[in-house]
Amino acid sequence: MAYDYLIIGAGPAGLQLAALLERDGRDYAVLERGSGAGTFFTRYPRHRKLISINKVHTGSTDPERRMRMDWNSLLTDDPELLFTRYSPKYFPDADDIVRYFQDFAATLHVRYDVDVSRISKNGTGFTVQDHSGQTWQARNLVMATGVSQLYVPPIPGIEHVERYDTFDTDPEGFTDQRVLVIGKGNSGFETADALVEHAAVIHVAGPHSVKLAWQTHYVGHLRAVNNNFLDTYQLKSENAVIDGTIERIEPRPDGGFRIQFRYARTVEKLRELEYDRIIACTGFRFDASIFDETCRPALVINDRFPELTPAFESVNVPGLYFAGTITQSRDFKKSTSGFIHGFRYGARALHRVLNARHHDTPWPATELELSPEAISDAIIARVNRSSCLWQQFAVIGDVVTVDGTTARYEEEVPVAHVADGGQGPAEHRFVATLEYGPDHDTVDPFDITIPRVAENDAANAADASYLHPVVRHYRQGVLAATHHLAENLENHWDLPEVHQQPLVVFVKECLAGA
Numbered sequence: 360m361a362y363d364y365l366i367i368g369a370g371p372a373g374l375q376l377a378a379l380l381e382r383d384g385r386d387y388a389v390l391e392r393g394s395g396a397g398t399f400f401t402r403y404p405r406h407r408k409l410i411s412i413n414k415v416h417t418g419s420t421d422p423e424r425r426m427r428m429d430w431n432s433l434l435t436d437d438p439e440l441l442f443t444r445y446s447p448k449y450f451p452d453a454d455d456i457v458r459y460f461q462d463f464a465a466t467l468h469v470r471y472d473v474d475v476s477r478i479s480k481n482g483t484g485f486t487v488q489d490h491s492g493q494t495w496q497a498r499n500l501v502m503a504t505g506v507s508q509l510y511v512p513p514i515p516g517i518e519h520v521e522r523y524d525t526f527d528t529d530p531e532g533f534t535d536q537r538v539l540v541i542g543k544g545n546s547g548f549e550t551a552d553a554l555v556e557h558a559a560v561i562h563v564a565g566p567h568s569v570k571l572a573w574q575t576h577y578v579g580h581l582r583a584v585n586n587n588f589l590d591t592y593q594l595k596s597e598n599a600v601i602d603g604t605i606e607r608i609e610p611r612p613d614g615g616f617r618i619q620f621r622y623a624r625t626v627e628k629l630r631e632l633e634y635d636r637i638i639a640c641t642g643f644r645f646d647a648s649i650f651d652e653t654c655r656p657a658l659v660i661n662d663r664f665p666e667l668t669p670a671f672e673s674v675n676v677p678g679l680y681f682a683g684t685i686t687q688s689r690d691f692k693k694s695t696s697g698f699i700h701g702f703r704y705g706a707r708a709l710h711r712v713l714n715a716r717h718h719d720t721p722w723p724a725t726e727l728e729l730s731p732e733a734i735s736d737a738i739i740a741r742v743n744r745s746s747c748l749w750q751q752f753a754v755i756g757d758v759v760t761v762d763g764t765t766a767r768y769e770e771e772v773p774v775a776h777v778a779d780g781g782q783g784p785a786e787h788r789f790v791a792t793l794e795y796g797p798d799h800d801t802v803d804p805f806d807i808t809i810p811r812v813a814e815n816d817a818a819n820a821a822d823a824s825y826l827h828p829v830v831r832h833y834r835q836g837v838l839a840a841t842h843h844l845a846e847n848l849e850n851h852w853d854l855p856e857v858h859q860q861p862l863v864v865f866v867k868e869c870l871a872g873a
Contacts, residue, residue, distance in 0.1 A: 362388050363717070365487060365497030367478075369396040369469045371699050372683025373503035374460060375433045375706040377467045383714070389469040390487065390495065396469065397460030399505055400453050405528050406553050407453045410545060410582050411699060415443045426746035430700035431456055433463055434707055450584055480654035484678065499713070502665070503682040506643035510663055512541075516608030519616070520637035523550065530557045533636060538562070539618065541605065542640035543569050548585040550640050551598070555591055561598045562632070563588065566623065568602055575800040576752075576826075577692050608637065645685045654679060664688035669775035671709045680713075682706045689775065694754045704747040704755055708773050712781070722782065727759065727766040731867040734759050735859060737768050738791045742828040742844070743853055747771045752826060753794045761787035761870065780836070787870060788833040796824035812846060815857045820845040828852050830862065832869040840869055 364380060366373045369391035380387040391398070404410075414428035426432065431442035431451065438444075440463055446455040477488045484498040509524045511517060523546050534557045540547045543565035551561050569589075570580040591598040602623040609617045615635045622630065644663035647656060656673040657666040665681055666674045667689055673679040686705050687697035695701025714720035727733050741757050742748060747770075748756065758769045758777060762785055772782060777790055796802075802809060802824050812823045820827065820843035828844040842865040844852050852858045 360388070361484075361496035361498075362386050363497070364388075364499050364501060364713070365390065365485065365495055366501045366503055366682075367475055367487070368503035368505065368683070369393070369460075369464055369471070370399055370503060370505050370683065371397065371433060371460060372505070372702055372706050373501075374463050374467065375703050376501060376503065376682050376710060377469070378433065378435065378463070379707060379710040381467055383718075385718075387468060388495070389467060390473040390475060390489070391469055391471050392474045394471050395457070395461050396464035397457045399507070400457045400460070402524075404453060404546065404549060405523060405526075406549050408549075408584070409451050409453055409456060410578075410584055411451075412449055413442060413446055413451045414449060415447055421744065423744050423746050427749045430698065431459070432703075433699070434703050435463075475649055477651060478649050478654060479651045480676065480678075485654065499678050499680065499717070501680045501682055501709075502645075502685065504646065505684050506645055506663070508644050508646045509639070510642045510644040510661070511639065512641055514541075514605050514608060516610075517541075517639060519608060519610050520639050523547075523638060523640040526638050528553065530554050533558045535559045536635035537615075537633065539564060539616075539632070539634040539637045540640055541565065541637065542642065543567070543581070543600070544579070544640065544642060545582055545585050546642070547640035548581055548588050550638055551588045552585060555588065555598070559597065561588070561591075562601055562634075563599070564601045564603065564605060564620070566602070566604045568623075569600060570800075574802070574804060575692075576795055577800075578695065579692060579697055659688050660691055664691070669773055669779045670712045670781060671705065680709060682709055689773075690754050694752055695750050696754065700750045701754075704751050704771060705773075707747075708755065708771060708776070712776070722769045722772065724760075724767040724769045727768050729761065729764055729766045731863045731870060734761075734766060734789065734866050735862040738789070738828075738830060738862065739853055739859055741770070742791060742793060743851060745770070748791070748793045749826075753792055756790045756792035758782060759789040759791075760785045761789075777833075784836065785833070786835065788836075789830055789866065789869070790833065791828060791830045793826055794829045795826055796822065799824045814848050815845050815854060817845045817857045817861050826850070828858075830865065832865075834869075840865070 364387040366389040369389050373389050377389050411430035417425050417428050419425055442459050445459045474490045476490045479486045485500040487495045509522055533554050536558055537560040538558045540551050540563045547563055551563050572578050572580040572582050592600050604621050605618050607619040611617055616637050617633050620630045620632050654676045657675045659666040671680050683702050684697045690696050696705055711722050755771050756774050758772045760767050812819045823846040825846045827846045830842045832840045844858050
């Protein structure tokens with residue numbers, strides 16, 4: 360069987376891209392190892408509570424604005440296929456999202472119970488083989504398999520410990536035991552929090568200090584829903600968060616483990632610490648083992664993710680594309696491509712890239728009147744409404760291209776794709792994004808003694824730390840000027856004298872002489 364597009368994985372990213380291909384009548388198929396869609400979520404998170412928010416009641420009737428607070432829905436024109444119909448909980452149960460994905464997949468071309476074992480490349484495309492020996496051919500291959508393998512750091516002896524992906528989550532099995540959790544992400548603290556009522560002592564260890572999502576604005580850092588454990592440490596309840604490196608793990612002859620630990624920021628020698636149980640909660644990685652030597656993609660970030668071009672294509676294997684959380688190498692720990700509410704827009708951008716490359720379909724665009732007022736009005740309208748710019752801050756933007764006597768508005772273009780020449784040359788180009796200030800992750804958001812830029816302070820908007828619109832002007836592909844719109848508590852950037860008029864002046868100055 361031969362297809363134009365073969366998608367590996369029927370998780371949220373694979374389903375999102377498949378739905379867009381289905382809408383356009385493209386020749387595609389999805390191969391899924393599991394017996395249903397979204398099988399990753401039948402096991403993860405292990406304690407079954409999602410940390411992706413589901414804000415059903417937003418006070419808005421605008422579907423686009425409502426998606427800003429809906430971190431689980433895929434992009435669809437069918438209001439019945441929004442996740443907000445599946446659960447009223449702010450932090451939903453994982454079983455609900457499995458049910459949602461299975462319903463979303465019902466009208467798509469998905470083949471289940473297909474366990475891909477080998478992928479190779481020939482002159483015309485890719486050959487995919489499963490464990491039964493069946494093969495599929497594809498001109499273009501899209502990997503949407505997620506980070507399916509536990510990342511195991513190179514610690515001597517780590518092979519002896521329990522793993523987040525397989526350990527028995529029943530907390531009673533840890534009663535009166537000393538437990539070490541390796542890893543300071545959400546899976547580590549989720550696990551520690553679940554054991555608090557039974558374990559005697561819990562230490563959460565890692566080489567770096569805990570980073571809190573409310574300060575960094577990266578939702579993969581520790582979330583408040585998982586940080587109750589910090590109370591048990593700071594209020595001296597026999598638990599601790601320890602910064603440093605584990606240099607060796609040794610099983611004790613009488614059971615349990617002894618570790619050699621080197622504290623960070625001290626001159627203390629190696630300490631020996633002992634535990635009854637150790638659980639590795641060290642994150643996940645992309646599994647590249649199914650690729651043979653003809654198409655093995657380059658990897659980055661400790662070989663955890665594929666290395667991608669701005670068009671979501673492998674840097675060394677033409678025609679091999681990626682969708683979903685494995686695209687986060689493009690904005691690792693900076694924006695939201697590792698999560699559904701981010702990569703759903705990345706998948707839509709990939710779909711538009713494929714349309715332009717293979718179907719002579721240019722990026723969707725709206726013609727604008729060539730005037731500073733019309734350009735500014737269009738940008739203001741979008742930054743006040745767009746869910747994509749809100750979620751994919753600094754990564755995806757809207758683009759206004761001015762050539763000769765015409766202006767056109769293109770929505771949701773990856774910023775790096777524009778910089779890479781993906782939208783072609785232009786005399787003038789404005790790129791509008793939503794962004795935090797450059798040092799936003801160093802500011803304590805609850806310290807009211809720190810001087811801050813005042814709300815609606817247009818004169819000092821460039822110094823703002825909180826999310827706000829940024830418009831950059833490129834002339835012949837070279838950055839020529841940057842304009843920041845002032846912060847606003849309610850995220851309404853449409854005040855005439857504060858937001859609209861300064862932007863009109865900026866656009867007029869950029870186009871002077873055009």
